[in-house]
Amino acid sequence: MRVLILGGDGYLGWPTAMHMTAKGHEVAVVDNYLRRRLSREEDAETLLETPNLHERTRLWNRKSGHSIGVFIGDLTCWDFAAEVFQKFIPKVIIHYAEQPSAPYSMLRRRAATLTLQNNLLTTANVIFAVREFAPDAHIIKLGTMGEYGTPEIDIEEGWIDIEHKGKRGRFLYPRQAGSLYHTTKIMNTDLLWFYVRMWNLRVTDLMQGPVYGMTTSETGTDEKLFPFVNYDEIFGTVLNRFLVQAVAGYPLTVYGKGGQTRGYLNIKDTMQCVRLSLENPPQKGELRIYNQFVELFSVNELAEKVQRVGNQLGLKVQIRPVENPRKEAEEHYYNPIHQGLLELGLQPHYLTDEVLVEMLETVGRFKANIQEHKIIRKVRWD
Amino acid sequence: MRVLILGGDGYLGWPTAMHMTAKGHEVAVVDNYLRRRLSREEDAETLLETPNLHERTRLWNRKSGHSIGVFIGDLTCWDFAAEVFQKFIPKVIIHYAEQPSAPYSMLRRRAATLTLQNNLLTTANVIFAVREFAPDAHIIKLGTMGEYGTPEIDIEEGWIDIEHKGKRGRFLYPRQAGSLYHTTKIMNTDLLWFYVRMWNLRVTDLMQGPVYGMTTSETGTDEKLFPFVNYDEIFGTVLNRFLVQAVAGYPLTVYGKGGQTRGYLNIKDTMQCVRLSLENPPQKGELRIYNQFVELFSVNELAEKVQRVGNQLGLKVQIRPVENPRKEAEEHYYNPIHQGLLELGLQPHYLTDEVLVEMLETVGRFKANIQEHKIIRKVRWD
Numbered sequence: 001m002r003v004l005i006l007g008g009d010g011y012l013g014w015p016t017a018m019h020m021t022a023k024g025h026e027v028a029v030v031d032n033y034l035r036r037r038l039s040r041e042e043d044a045e046t047l048l049e050t051p052n053l054h055e056r057t058r059l060w061n062r063k064s065g066h067s068i069g070v071f072i073g074d075l076t077c078w079d080f081a082a083e084v085f086q087k088f089i090p091k092v093i094i095h096y097a098e099q100p101s102a103p104y105s106m107l108r109r110r111a112a113t114l115t116l117q118n119n120l121l122t123t124a125n126v127i128f129a130v131r132e133f134a135p136d137a138h139i140i141k142l143g144t145m146g147e148y149g150t151p152e153i154d155i156e157e158g159w160i161d162i163e164h165k166g167k168r169g170r171f172l173y174p175r176q177a178g179s180l181y182h183t184t185k186i187m188n189t190d191l192l193w194f195y196v197r198m199w200n201l202r203v204t205d206l207m208q209g210p211v212y213g214m215t216t217s218e219t220g221t222d223e224k225l226f227p228f229v230n231y232d233e234i235f236g237t238v239l240n241r242f243l244v245q246a247v248a249g250y251p252l253t254v255y256g257k258g259g260q261t262r263g264y265l266n267i268k269d270t271m272q273c274v275r276l277s278l279e280n281p282p283q284k285g286e287l288r289i290y291n292q293f294v295e296l297f298s299v300n301e302l303a304e305k306v307q308r309v310g311n312q313l314g315l316k317v318q319i320r321p322v323e324n325p326r327k328e329a330e331e332h333y334y335n336p337i338h339q340g341l342l343e344l345g346l347q348p349h350y351l352t353d354e355v356l357v358e359m360l361e362t363v364g365r366f367k368a369n370i371q372e373h374k375i376i377r378k379v380r381w382d
Numbered sequence: 383m384r385v386l387i388l389g390g391d392g393y394l395g396w397p398t399a400m401h402m403t404a405k406g407h408e409v410a411v412v413d414n415y416l417r418r419r420l421s422r423e424e425d426a427e428t429l430l431e432t433p434n435l436h437e438r439t440r441l442w443n444r445k446s447g448h449s450i451g452v453f454i455g456d457l458t459c460w461d462f463a464a465e466v467f468q469k470f471i472p473k474v475i476i477h478y479a480e481q482p483s484a485p486y487s488m489l490r491r492r493a494a495t496l497t498l499q500n501n502l503l504t505t506a507n508v509i510f511a512v513r514e515f516a517p518d519a520h521i522i523k524l525g526t527m528g529e530y531g532t533p534e535i536d537i538e539e540g541w542i543d544i545e546h547k548g549k550r551g552r553f554l555y556p557r558q559a560g561s562l563y564h565t566t567k568i569m570n571t572d573l574l575w576f577y578v579r580m581w582n583l584r585v586t587d588l589m590q591g592p593v594y595g596m597t598t599s600e601t602g603t604d605e606k607l608f609p610f611v612n613y614d615e616i617f618g619t620v621l622n623r624f625l626v627q628a629v630a631g632y633p634l635t636v637y638g639k640g641g642q643t644r645g646y647l648n649i650k651d652t653m654q655c656v657r658l659s660l661e662n663p664p665q666k667g668e669l670r671i672y673n674q675f676v677e678l679f680s681v682n683e684l685a686e687k688v689q690r691v692g693n694q695l696g697l698k699v700q701i702r703p704v705e706n707p708r709k710e711a712e713e714h715y716y717n718p719i720h721q722g723l724l725e726l727g728l729q730p731h732y733l734t735d736e737v738l739v740e741m742l743e744t745v746g747r748f749k750a751n752i753q754e755h756k757i758i759r760k761v762r763w764d
Contacts, residue, residue, distance in 0.1 A: 078491070078495070106580075109460070109510045109514075112506065112510070113460075113503070113506060116502060116503070116506055117499070117503070120498060120502060120569075121495070121498070121499070124494065124495060124498055128491045128494070132491075151551045151553070152549055152550065152551040153544060153545075153546040153547065153549045153550065153551040154546060154547050154549065160544070160546065160556075162535060162542070162544055162546075162556070163535075163545075164535040164536060164542065164544075165535065165536050167534055167535045167536065167715075168534065168535065169533045169534040169535040171533070171556035171558065172556055172558065173556075174542075174544070174553035174554055174555075174556045175572075176553065176554065176575070177572075177576065180576065183572055183573060183576045186572050187502075187569040187572060187573075190557075190565055190568050190569060190572075191565060191569075193558070194559065194562065194565045197709065198488075198709055198763055198764060199764065327579065327580055333549070381580055382580060382581065
C-alpha cells in the first residue's frame with residue numbers, strides 16, 4: 001500500500017518508514033525537521049548524531065534495496081500539504097507530525113503557542129488534504145494514553161457507555177490531560193471525530209503509552225539507522241532517560257513519590273501496532289481507537305528494574321527522588337483496557353531483564369556522547 | 383469592577399459593554415472587526431448599519447454619561463494582547479472574541495482554518511495574559527450548548543458523575559459538537575480546564591443556547607446603539623432570521639423535519655447571566671460551568687410561533703421545509719439541566735406573544751433594508 005508517514009524524521013517516524021518498506025509497502029516520509037530545531041534550541045541534542053532524511057533513505061536503500069520518498073516542508077502550510085498529497089496520493093497516512101514533548105509545551109508561552117498551532121493546524125490540513133485528494137485513505141493518528149489522565153474509573157478503549165438517570169449513551173471516553181501537549185492530542189481526537197462524522201473519514205487513533213528502546217528489526221546494529229534518542233528531561237521518554245542516566249553514573253531522578261503509573265511499550269511493538277492497524281483498516285465513517293501499550297509500570301518500578309539490572313552489569317546505579325516539577329497525581333488508581341491490538345495479532349515484547357541488558361549495552365556503546373548537563377531541566381508545570 | 387470585553391463589537395459584546403457601564407462597572411472593549419469583515423466578504427451584511435466602536439462609545443457617552451475604553455486589534459497577536467492587558471488591568475474578562483458562526487466554519491477550508499486559529503489562539507493568549515498581568519482575574523468565557531450535541535442522556539451543567547464497573551469518577555460532561563465552530567468551543571473548554579488545574583485560574587464557562595432579540599434596556603429605541611443583527615443563514619441565529627423572513631414575506635425555511643430542539647434565550651437574559659456570573663465569581667482553581675438558556679423549542683415550534691403571531695399582525699407568514707444542509711439529528715431526545723444561573727438570581731424573559739410582536743415590529747421598522755438574496759446560503763455540512 002502507498003503509505004505516507006508524517007513526521008518521518010522522528011523517534012517513531014523513521015523506524016516506521018523502514019519497517020513499512022520491509023513489509024512490502026510503498027513509503028514516503030514528510031518532515032520539516034522541527035524536532036531537530038527544537039532540540040538544538042533547547043541545548044538538548046540526541047545521544048547519537050542522526051543523518052538527515054535524504055541521507056538515511058539512501059543508506060536504507062543501499063542496505064535493503066527499498067526506496068523511500070522524501071518531502072521536506074511544513075504541513076501547517078496548506079500549499080505544501082496539498083503538494084505532498086497530490087504527488088503521492090496515499091492509501092494510508094501515519095500521522096506523527098506533532099510537537100511531541102509535554103515538558104516542551106510547558107516551557108514558556110511561545111513553546112505552548114507553537115505546540116498548539118503546529119499540532120492543531122497540521123491535523124486540520126491532513127483532514128482537508130485527505131478529503132480533497134485521497135477521500136478513501138485511512139488516517140492513522142498517534143494519540144496518547146495521556147489524553148485520559150489518571151481517572152478513578154477503568155479506562156476503556158476510547159469509548160464508554162454511560163448509564164445516567166435511567167438512560168444510556170455511548171461517548172468518547174471523557175479526557176483530562178496532564179500537559180498542554182497532551183491537551184492538543186485531546187483536541188485532535190475531537191477534530192478527527194467531528195470530521196469522521198461529517199465526511200465519513202476512516203481513522204484509527206492510537207492512544208500510545210511511553211515508548212522505550214532504540215533498535216528495531218530494521219535498524220539492526222547500524223547506528224546511522226537508529227532513531228533519535230533524547231535523554232534530556234524535555235524530549236526524552238522516562239525509561240530511555242533512566243538507561244542513559246544509569247550508564248552515565250547519574251542517579252535516576254524519580255519525580256516525587258514515583259507512584260505515577262503508565263502503560264509502556266517497546267519501540268518494536270509500536271512498529272507492530274501501527275502495521276496491524278494499517279493492514280486492518282476501519283470502515284469509512286469509523287473512528288477506531290486502540291490503547292497502545294503492553295505493560296503497566298510505576299516510575300519506581302522502572303527505576304528499580306534499571307538499578308537492579310544495571311548493577312548486575314557493574315554500573316552502581318543510584319536512585320534519587322526529586323521534587324516533582326509537574327502537577328500530577330503521584331499515587332493513583334490506573335486500570336486501562338488494552339485488548340484491540342492484541343486481538344489484531346500483536347505479539348508483545350515485554351520489559352525483561354534481557355531486554356534491559358541489551359538496551360543498557362546499546363547505550364553503553366555511546367557513553368562517550370552523554371553530556372550530563374543535558375539531563376536535568378526541571379521544567380515546572382506551575 | 384474593571385471589566386474587559388473581548389469581541390466588544392459583536393452581537394452580544396456591544397450590548398454587554400453598555401449594560402456593564404450602566405451597572406456601575408468600568409469597561410473597555412477589544413475588537414478587530416473580524417465579524418464585520420467576514421460579513422462583508424460573504425455578502426451578508428447586517429439589517430442595520432452599525433457605527434464603529436469609537437462612534438458607538440461616543441454616542442453611549444453622550445446618552446448615558448458612561449465612558450468605555452476602546453482597543454482595536456487582533457488578540458491572536460501576543461504583542462497586542464499583552465498591550466491591552468498591561469494598559470487596562472482587568473478584574474474580569476468577558477471573552478466573546480471568537481468566530482461565532484457554525485455555517486461559516488463549514489463553508490470552505492480557509493474559513494475552517496480561520497475559525498480554528500482565531501478561536502484557539504485568542505483563548506490561549508487570554509490565558510497567558512491573565513497569568514502574566516492579571517493572575518486573580520475572573521475569565522468569563524462564552525461556550526455554547528452546542529458543545530454537548532444531542533446525547534441520549536440528560537445534559538448536566540458541565541460536569542457528570544460516572545459510575546462504571548463499580549467505581550465512580552467526576553468528569554467534564556463528554557462533548558460531541560455539530561460543527562467545526564462548536565468543536566473549537568469544546569477545545570477551548572479543554573484548554574481552560576487544563577490551565578485552571580495548572581495555574582489556579584478562575585473561570586466561568588457559559589454554555590449558551592441560541593440568542594434572539596435586538597434590544598436591551600440600554601439600546602432603548604436608538605438604532606445606532608442596536609447590536610449587529612444578521613438575517614442570513616451564515617451569521618444569523620434562527621429566530622432572528624425567522625423574524626426577518628416573516629417581515630420580508632419570505633417563507634420560514636425549516637431544515638428537514640424541524641424537530642431540532644435547543645435551549646433559547648432573549649439577549650436581555652444574556653446580559654443578566656453574564657452580569658450575575660461577573661458579580662458572583664468562582665474560586666481560584668475553579669472552572670464553573672452554567673448552561674445558559676431559558677426555554678426549549680424545536681425549530682418547528684419557533685416557526686409556528688412566528689407564523690401565528692406574524693399572521694395576527696397581518697404578515698401572511700408561510701413555512702417551507704427545505705432539505706437540511708447540515709448533518710444533524712432532526713428528531714432527538716433533549717433534556718439539559720439549567721439551574722445554576724436561576725440560583726444566582728436570573729429572572730427569565732420568556733418568548734411570549736408580546737415579545738414576538740415587539741420583535742416583529744422592531745424588524746418591521748427596518749423592512750426596507752432587507753435584501754432577500756442575503757437570506758438563503760445553504761452551506762452544506764458534507
